[in-house]
Amino acid sequence: MNSPADPPPAPDGSQRPPGRPVTRRLTVAQALVEFLAHQYTERDGRRHRLIGACWGIFGHGNVAGLGQALLETGRQRMPYLQGRNEQAMVHAATGYARQRNRLSTHAVTTSIGPGATNLVTGAAQATINRLPVLLLPGDTFATRPADPVLQQLETAHSGDVSVNDALRPVSRWFDRISRPEALVPALLQAMRVLTDPVETGAVTLALPQDVQAEAYDWPEELFTDRVWTVRRAAPDPAALADAVRVVRSAARPLIVAGGGVHHSEAEDALRALVEATGIPVAATQAGKGALRHDHPGDVGAVGHTGTAVADDLARSADLVIGVGTRYSDFTTASNTLFADPAVRFVNLNVASFDAHKMSALPLVADARAGLEALGAALEQAGGYRVDDGYEAEYRAGKERWEREVDRAYAAGDEDARPTQAQVLGALDAVVGEEDVVVNAAGSLPGDLHRLWRARSPRQYHLEYGYSCMGYEIPGAIGVRLAAPDRPVWALVGDGTYLMMPTEIVTAVQENVNIKLVLLQNHGYASIGGLSEATGAERFGTAYRFRDADGGYTGDPLPVDLAANAASLGMEVLRADSVRQLRAALAKARASERPTCVYVETGAAGAPSGALRAQAWWDVPVAETATRPAAVRARAEYDREAAARRRHL
Structure with a gap:
């Protein structure tokens, strides 16, 4: 046992001077990762790890800083997940956070430059939905050894602006760590915001690449377990x-x-x-x-x-x-x-x-x-x-409404192509209360909101605060990582799929067993319907060849999205009818690997019954126009807008 006159050695083997606190010499990146490994939340007496893993794509702005730190810290202390698109990594982190009731989340690291700016959409989605995610983008040199360096944004009015400043308006907390000493207060503020149910959202700590690699003597107490209690505020x-x-x-x-x-x-x-x-x-x-x-x-x-x-x-x-x-x-x-x-x-x-x-x-x-x-x-x-x-x-x-849903789900001809509502009906017949259905954009959110019969609190996972196309696949990965025993379905239209299919590779690599239902309807069905309703005549919303007049009304494009999903490593099941769809969904649910069910939906007429909008949505229509469709739409808009009121 060491006596006061014989101080214990520091963790790196050096002796601590008498009366001096124990310190540990680490780089800024190493200290950050070590700190994150010791953060917890607690609510109702149950403790949760705050940062469950760190997603990353490495470039010159973080490979020798956070990349080296994650390698040295080790997977057991801070698991690392390899992403394919920076925006998608944020989506996966927020999907994880939502499934964990905001008590846990993931961190995301990127290089400076395009990697960092790719975070902006994901950060907006997290902040708008009040979901915590920690963003750790690399930044340009704090010491400015050369000016400009690769990927530096030059402005004539300021020398301290980088592309990371684009993250300020979509972050609930933003700081740039220009000196090692600044890391400690920045980390404490970041954790405060991430764990505050009122303030939470995207938190950004921009990390200049030279500062990431700089060593500093950190107080040992920085690396002890810290619990952030999420209290239940009572009403006045x-x-x-x-x-x-x-x-x-x-x-x-x-x-x-x-x-x-x-x-x-x-x-x-x-x-x-x-x-x-x-x-x-x-x-x-x-x-x-x-x-x-x-x-x-x-x-x-x-x-x-x-x-x-x-x-x-x-x-x-x-x-x-x-x-x-x-x-x-x-x-x-x-x-x-x-x-x-x-x-x-x-x-x-x-x-x-x-x-x-x-x-x-x-x-x-x-x-x-x-x-x-x-x-x-x-x-x-x-x-x-x-x-x-x-x-x-x-x-x-x-x-009465349940009977409308039954009619929408019913398939008169089992050998015909299913409508989108019949796809949901087939899925409804396959899932159990433990399944999770993930969606975000297109025409599916409206049909799901009206028709889906939620069997449990976490079965219905719709990102509709930002309705971000491309969320579904990475979001489903995050949900599955948070709930590995629950079957997770990503419902995706072809327009959304083409935005961001890249994380299929991540699901395959990590064997994150998500189920993808890919609906081919040849374009932006939701915006096409909205365009028609507002007098824009579905302009620019179909995935088709141009016709003789130059419009997109020719034959459908010969795009094989099922082949694309297969090329990225997924098992793919094609369904050409309602009967085949039911069998494919059941097989996908039983599969032990990431599986895609591909189905082309049949043509649907004007929405009716349970598929018809029951209330208005304000999308401004041209006040003056010559085409009859726009003139009619404006008259309808004026009629509906007259009912708008402010609740005072």
Whole structure:
């Protein structure tokens, strides 16, 4: 045992001078990786590793810094994942973070230059969706040994700007580590933001390549385990009392469940409140699955992509209780949905910014803590339950909608090409409650929001805050890494697939067993429909050859996306009919390797029934035009826009 006169050796073997703290000599990159390996979150007494792995693509801006540091630290302490596209690596990290309820995430490192700027789209997607991800782009030299160096952005007005500054507006925290000493406070701030449910999003630490490789004597306590407690904020008692009075005076209340229900694991608390009060629940894209689809209180999706029953209830609601929602324009139907002249709002949200939206009575609290408190306070005040007639009304509406979904899913001819809705119906028949369905863009989000029957809280994974084309495949990889025992499906249209198929190679390399359902419909189906509705006549939205007049209305392009997926290493199953599709989906689910089911969807006419939009969405139409389609679309736009209101 060492005595005070005989100080213990430092970890690198050197002697510590008497009275001096223990230090460890590491490069900035080595210290950063070692620090990240010791960070944890804790909520409800359960501890989680904060940074589960680091994605990376190496170039001259990080290969000798973070690349060397990850190699030296070792896979056991900081797992490394090799990506193919920098944007996709961020998508995978955020998919992982969402599946882990924001209690864990991944880091992403890139070189300076194109690698760093490729992060911007992924960073925007993470921040808009309030999902934590740590970005570690290389940067140009802090010491400026030559000017300019390769990939340096020169500006005539500033000498300290690099391309990484493009990440500032899409990051919740940004810092540039120009000296080793600056790393410690920057790391602490970065962890604070990543673990704060109000502040979280993309966090960027720009790392000049020379500073990454510079050695420094770090205090040993920097590398001890650090736990960031994610506390459940309780509602203010006075605000809670006000909310109870408002709820008890409501005749037609409606709960709008957003992503905050899932992030705070508040599903049981929501179900208990619904069963005690009879208040129905409509879900946003992020909130779908907050109640099981077969719960009597679940009325499905709300907003522009909502169900008929949910949107009808929203139009007549005298009280809307928003739980963990930020009220996007799709949810509010561009402020035309909540039409009762006397409608009031109570917003339960951990973020004051969101709680005050819609001129609501703000209940600033964690979703689970707030729902539990509201339920208890209602009971103490004598209880509350909606009128039997209101409950019977929405249950009957739910039954009518389920029949519409059954019709959309049904296939009259098993040997015909399936419609997109029939693809979802076939998948619905194959999956179990443990499966996860991932999607982000195109026409699929609308069909999924209206039609999908979510069986569990984490089955429905739609990235619709940014609706980023290309998210699905890397996002599914992140989900599967976070939940390795759950079958994970990436649903992708051909337009989205062509944006970013590269991470198929990553899935194959790492044997991340995702299932890809690839729908070939020859173009941007969603934007094509929107274009037609707004008088733009589907201009520039089809994947076809040019015709004699120069438009894209010729034959479909001879593109074989199934062959492309196979060339990247996936097992591919082709399905030419509904019957073949059912068999292929079942085989894919049973497969032990990444598998793609490729299907060309049949032509569909004008949307009807469950596929028709139940509420408006504001997409401005040309105010003056000569083509009849645009003139008609503008007249319809003016009619719909007249119903828009501000809730004051």
